[in-house]
Amino acid sequence: MxxxxxxxxxxxxxxxxxxxxxxxxxxxxxxxxxxxxxxxxxxxxxxxxxxxxxxxxQEGTINxxxxxxxxxxxxxxxxxxxxxxxxxxxxxxxxxxxxxxxxxxxxxxxxxxxxxxxxxxxxxxxxxxxxxxxxxxxxxxxxxxxxxxxxxxxxxxxxxxxxxxxxxxxxxxxxxxxxxxxxxxxxxxxxxxxxxxxxxxxxxxxxxxxxxxxxxxxxxxxxxxxxxxxxxGKGEVKEHEKAPIAKILTNPVMQSVWLSAFGELMMSQFIVMYEPTFLKEVLGFTVNHTGYFVAIPRALHLTFKIISGIASDRISFWTEKSKMRIFNTIALMGSGTFFCVLGYIPKEHAHLSLVALIIIECSTGFICGGFYKCATLVARQHSHFVLSQIQFIKCLSLFIEPLLVFLICTSNTLEEWRIVFLTHGILLIAGNIIFCYFATDRPADFTHTLVEEELPEFLLERERLTEHKA
CATH class of the missing domain: 1.20.1250.20 (MFS general substrate transporter like domains)
Incomplete structure (x- = not known):
């Protein structure tokens, strides 16, 4: 260098x-x-x-x-x-x-x-x-x-x-x-x-x-x-600017983002913590097959996430708001629907349950073009605070998801797991509907940021005032 x-x-x-x-x-x-x-x-x-x-x-070693x-x-x-x-x-x-x-x-x-x-x-x-x-x-x-x-x-x-x-x-x-x-x-x-x-x-x-x-x-x-x-198009960004926490917490767009995040993170915790148990104990897959059936969908999820991220930036025939709504709907409405379907697939058709789980993993890869992107576009310089609250929500899901399964799935029957799947499905679908209603690509008032189409007018006005003072 x-x-x-x-x-x-x-x-x-x-x-x-x-x-x-x-x-x-x-x-x-x-x-x-x-x-x-x-x-x-x-x-x-x-x-x-x-x-x-x-x-x-007796062997002189620790176990x-x-x-x-x-x-x-x-x-x-x-x-x-x-x-x-x-x-x-x-x-x-x-x-x-x-x-x-x-x-x-x-x-x-x-x-x-x-x-x-x-x-x-x-x-x-x-x-x-x-x-x-x-x-x-x-x-x-x-x-x-x-x-x-x-x-x-x-x-x-x-x-x-x-x-x-x-x-x-x-x-x-x-x-x-x-x-x-x-x-x-x-x-x-x-x-x-x-x-x-x-x-x-x-x-x-x-x-x-x-x-x-x-x-x-x-x-x-x-x-x-x-x-x-x-x-x-960003406007002026100040270093170490203090976040207006009260305004962010009461902003309906941010609240819809966090609700969507709660549904998606609860679903993610289920996949990580309980998908192996469901595949082996409920559907009857062998241990070695279960390992592959958990790993492959995760790799597909990563692939779809990267593809959707690039597509979200490159697609120009939809507005930014439309893209966020469409991507979020694919991720949450799609996975929520298949979660509901999953609970009604009989054990005899375990391969269909596996297909449903793979579709859930692939569809949720589109989430980066949904509420995550909305959070950064609306909160702008305060995005770190909004996303840190998603981290907080993820921690809550680490407590809530095990409790949900513990209270419902006492005998590991398909009927019990159906209640868990329906709970996740309804939460995902409801979160998506609320997000689509509030979603926007315009920076929030608390960012004090002008959107790109407003900048020329602002610059002209500032130039006019400067000439007037001179």
Whole structure:
């Protein structure tokens, strides 16, 4: 790289610094999610004897075989950490910007992940504490997505940025699953899974701190051409501007976004937590088939999410409002309808239930062009606060979804699961109807942002007043 601002030794990267930020941001967010996910896969091999640490059992090795209650405590510790951190991170982002705050969150995630093997060997309570701090770092993810989109994405590329940045869950599972499987079975044992993930996330966040800037105009490789593309139609964006929380919370568009998010996240938690149980215990698929039938739809979901994000930006024969309504309807109305259908498909036609689940996964990939895009277009510079509340809603779903299944599915019968499916379906459909009524692409009053068609009139008026004063 040259020292001169706006020049680079790599010609193909000229005027494309925003894509590098997008790639680094996506990988950093996914790495925090991967660190959170590691324990889901290592609990199986943690229950086997560890070759690295001596213990008092007959074989001279430790066996980390946790009870169901202990496993629940481990999972809930992360959710509590995320809930506790969601609002403080909003304040820190406003005060110090994403470069320092998100780096600090990555450091928390890296250190707590690296310490988890030691914590497990010392005492179960130390493992819970480490897990809590993993949850704290996860509380920074959604707000970081909002800030990257607002500061670095042009208005015409919001769909692309949101589709990639919000794919952290799928990316993390696709990375962690094979890596954890290989390292668990290697001579280095399950501890190496945590050390490997910590090393990767540590390297990624060092890269983040080195390359990212809160203000694109202060990036050493930024050109005037790229900066104009990023800022076109946005109006003036102030650094560290305080969010008008009361106005955002009472804005009907934001409320419809959060309601849609609640339905979509509840559905997502069901897919992650209970789809394997439903496929195996209710429909009777074998264990190895269940693994494939869970993994393949997740990969399809990621594919459809990226395609829909690009399509949302490129399609020009619909207005932005129409595109958001259509994409949101495909995602929520489509998945809600098939959730309702799913409850009435008999066990004898289990393959049709599998098809319905795949359609649900594929259709929800369109969500990045729906309420997520609406949130960033309407809230503009305050998108990080709106998306941080979606993070808060996601934490609530971690508590509500298990409770819903626990109260209803006491015998694992199809009739009981039907009630769960109908609950999800009705919530998704209702959320979509309300969103479509309030959806808009115009910035809210609390952003004090002029839309693109209003800018020429504003500039002419300002020029007239300036001449009058002169």
């Amino acid at each position: 040259n020292d001169e601002k706006g020049t680079t030794t790599i010609p193909c990267l000229q005027n494309r610094q925003r894509y590098i930020v997008l790639a680094i941001g996506t990988l950093c967010i996914a790495s925090i999610a991967s660190n959170m996910t590691v324990i889901n896969f290592t609990m199986i091999c943690m229950a086997k004897p560890s070759e690295l640490v001596p213990t008092t059992d 980390f075989s946790y009870s169901n209650e202990q496993k629940s405590v481990i999972m809930w510790a992360a959710a509590v950490g995320t809930l506790a951190a969601a609002w403080p991170f909003h304040w820190f982002y406003e005060k110090f910007g994403a470069r320092r705050v998100f780096f600090a969150a990555g450091a928390f995630s890296t250190i707590s992940t690296a310490l988890m093997p030691l914590a497990a060997h010392i005492h179960f309570n130390f493992l819970v504490v480490a897990r809590f701090f993993q949850g704290v770092s996860f509380g920074a993810d959604f707000a970081a997505i909002g800030l990257i989109v607002v500061n670095w994405a042009s208005l015409k590329q919001h769909g692309l940025f949101i589709s990639l940045l919000s794919s952290f869950s799928q990316i993390s599972v696709m990375f962690t699953m094979p890596v954890a499987g290989e390292l668990c079975e290697s001579k280095y044992g399950w501890e190496s899974v945590y050390y490997g993930h910590a090393a990767v996330s540590g390297a990624l966040f060092v890269l983040w701190a080195w390359f990212y800037r809160d203000n694109p105009s202060k990036h050493p490789q930024m050109t005037e051409t790229e900066l104009e593309k990023i800022r076109r």
